[in-house]
Amino acid sequence: MARMKFLCDADRCIECNGCVTACKNANEVPWGVNRRRVVTLNDGEPGEKSISVACMHCDDAPCAAVCPTDCFYTTTDGIVLHDKDLCIGCGYCFFACPFGVPQFPEQRAFGSRGRMDKCTFCAGGPEEPGSQAEFEKYGANLIAEGMLPACAEMCATKALLAGDGDLVAEIFHHRSTSRDGRPQTWGWATAYGAGLS
Amino acid sequence: MEKQTRQTTRSRKTLRRIAAMTLFVAVAAMVVPLSGYVYVAMAQETEQAQTQVQPWAETNPRSDVWRQARQATEGRSAIRGPGANVVMTSSGETFRQIRMGPLSTYAPWYLALMLGAVALFFIISGGGEKIAADSGKRLPRWSRFDIALHWFVAILFLVLAITGLSLLFGRAVLIPLMGPEGFAAWALASKNIHNYGGAFFVVGVVLMIVAWTRYNIPDATDVKWLLKGGAFGKHLPAGRMNGGEKAWFWVNVGAGIIVCATGVMMINPQVFESRELFQLNLIVHAIVAILWLGASFGHMYMATLGAPGSMDAMTKGHVSSEWAKVHHDLWYDEVKDQEFSDDQPREAAPGGNASTSSA
């Protein structure tokens, strides 16, 4: 089975927020909830780079580890999903997730947040695939239709890649080794010195 | 002949010139590379002087951006929300490891140990001495307000303990028993009871601190009581409250303030500027609350099996004179003029304002 992965190529991302929009549209995410976001580092300075972030579908997911009701599960494709019927909206997953992914539709008195919502890799949730109930709770199930997540499909510069981890890695490997300029591999300068480009 | 000499002289001059040039080139070839040292030395000096980064000392911006992302550097995002402008932080994993590691491992052991210690103490000591109350004489100890406050806080304490522990350990203990759906319903109820009940609990704890601090100012008698083993069943001189009761009161004040403050902040999550503070808050809340719960087992034991007759104080509001003489002799001497007889109607007893008159 494929192991699904997202990868954002920071050298290509132009912060158009097309992925964010595609996600909101495909999944009809409520107001205030964003399953994906683009973060720009060094905004307006030389070396400015943008990175699109959503759920990374962790192997050993911190969100799943802290959930009091144990409502997360990982599909055979390595996609981390959760069951909104079991979620109690405690917010622990948001505090545990390194990427700040879990989102809550409410902000009310006594810390009432509503049930958690997060990126599903466009794979729906624990309902009949393609059903209305699934769409209302979790959004589109493009994976069941043999498609890939809407965000990556939308990406105009092909910065955001989604799909089988091996394939994504191969594409990125090809890009990063054939791109001119200094090697972009993280840690290259530390290991070999930045002069050795 | 003369011509020949002139020619020779000229070729010698040429030779000399060639030799000189060769020498110059050779010396230059040896010296020029050494200038590299001068250049490096100069470059280092310039670098030190102007802290200017040389082209090759500059780091790779392509690596740097991922390093920044990894180190939770704040950027800018069109999406608003707590932490939305940060790519990733490690603190969530730390929170997960503490909550699912030491907290989940040691807390049950601690609670079991405290229960075990109380049980063991009961088995060894056979419980506290039962004091016969033959005279029928009673002494007012707590007012109705005090009794109501005590049970208000005590019941909420237990409710909050049960719901709080359900949220922390329910996944391991209750899901196998209730099934995922059953437990999810209980967990949702627990969360709401814990959040709303907590607000009332805070009021109770604050009232308790205000109402009872004056009885619990420690003095030399209490130190002696504690040091000589009053808590282990020895009857030592004690005033209205003995050293153990005062210690328990101050445990309530300390733990109460910490647990209530962290709790109030958590039901108002907007007070936290960062996720890190919330994570820390949640861990502190859980640890202190569990320590407090363990300590409360000691209080429950003393009120029931550890010192029979004590429960009257918090149910009826008055205690037998014999009990007072044994457990609180100094207090007995102070208030023995308020003694009343068991068969007198409760209204006639001066117990209504006991707490103020007996302070």
Ligand code: SF4
């Ligand atoms: S929500 Fe966060 S912790 Fe959970 S799988 Fe996604 S990225 Fe990992």
Ligand code: SF4
């Ligand atoms: S908010 Fe829901 S999914 Fe997240 S930890 Fe709490 S119960 Fe689990």
